[in-house]
Amino acid sequence: MFTLPLGDTAQLRPLEPRHAQEFLAHIDRARPYVDPWIPWATLSTDLASATAVLRRYADRQAEDTARIYGIWLDGTLVGGVMFTRFDSVSGVCEIGCWLEAAGEGRGLVTRACRVLIDWAFTERGMTRVEWWAAAGNTRSIEVARRLGMTRDGVLRQHTLYRGVRRDIEVWSVLSGEWPPADRTTATGEVPVREVAAGEAAAGAVSAGDATAGDVPVPDVKAELDRLMRAFLGAFANTGGSRPNLDVVREVFIPQGVIISNVGDEPVVYDVDSFIEPREKLLTDGTMTEFSEWEVAERTEIFGSVAHRFSEYRKSGILDGEPFEGEGRKTIQFVRTPVGWRMSSMAWDDV
Structure with missing residues (x-):
């Protein structure tokens, strides 16, 4: 199992079925922030359903069609990122994220998503990484912007959620657009000069030096x-x-x-x-x-x-x-x- 540092005493590592109890406790804390936008929290209401969610992703990882990773801050699971779709044949995948309040304001999701995008482009040869978000989900859309994605358009009334048809914004970044310098990869550490929220300023000082x-x-x-x-x-x-x-x-x-x-x-x-x-x-x-x-x-x-x-x-x-x-x-x-x-x-x- 790999562990990648994200700065701010945070780590990124695979989220597996054995984490089900910890995952359920985290989802209970995250429910007010996640549930208004995606049915993520409603899928994990007890230990059995939380385990089923993680097992489903484990099965899909074995099929090379999806993956899920957790973000731990000071040893506590506070969120995660995932490939919700991964199609190596077409070269197109989709990433997503979620976070509880304790992890906000540190740039953790942005940095973790960069790890996934780097890996998709450099290790797996993907052509396009997509980001789908409900039109009113401003925090999710802000992450897409920080990742340098382009807003491709809006799928009008695409998704029915809680009895309401929602517009879905589709954002994407192509392999030829992805900056190769000073980015975290799935096999390396976060560089000191990484320019992200909570990291040291590029060209200024390293974290903890001043x-x-x-x-x-x-x-x-x-x-x-x-x-x-x-x-x-x-x-x-x-x-x-x-x-x-x-x-x-x-x-x-x-x-x-x-x-x-x-x-x-x-x-x-x-x-x-x-x-x-x-x-x-x-x-x-x-x-x-x-x-x-x-x-x-x-x-x-x-x-x-x-x-x-x-x-x-x-x-x-x-x-x-x-x-x-x-x-x-x-x-x-x-x-x-x-x-x-x-x-x-x-x-x-x-």
Whole structure:
């Protein structure tokens, strides 16, 4: 049996029928977070049914059609990742995840999914890895974005769950799109320079080597990751959801400066003047199904200041026409008495 470190005293290893009792206890804790979206928890209500779930995956692994792995944090099972479908003939597989509250905010699912994707592409020669999520499951969709996946489309009213037909978003990444550098593989350890929530900043310091004040640098990196996700997520209006641009005020200091350098001359905004036109655009029907997500970043932390160079993608429907784009942002952060905040941002995109 292999064990892979995920950082933050977490490990990834196979989830087997012998773990049924531990798995059931974990599912009982995770039920409020999992059950609204997938029937995962309803399949494991007692020891017999929990054992049956794990045996079914063991049988499917023997058939090379699925696999399941658990995430242990400080020795406690808190979640997992899996190949829900694995078709070596077609070269297409699907991955999924689940997590209880105790494992949230550490980037564990993202790192574990990278292990599976790396293995699928490099060891098994797969061509396409898919991610399916209910349209309103924003946390699941955020993971797909962090993995650099592309939103292929929406299967309208595809899945009947609890008497309601749900739209399903389909995301994917192709083997030729998958970054080969600084990624965990199924036979190696998480590199120190891995750029993920909770890990050391690339080009800055290694986990445990330094602190920012009395806060360990890996914890600072996780907080900066959270601020970035919150900023990008504030604009999303996919699946009929409404954007929440008040989040921009929460992640920036009041004196924050935001600069668009897309045209011939920079356009400089304060926080309020930046929000107003974008809120109108995203709520009056002009731009719908909009989202943007980070695909790569480099973060440096020094004491009470930090800098991030971010690459992102975006998609949506503008005046009835679908569009996609990408760009670069530079973000400065400062530590304040109420925590880390963004102080300035500049971007250029296409």
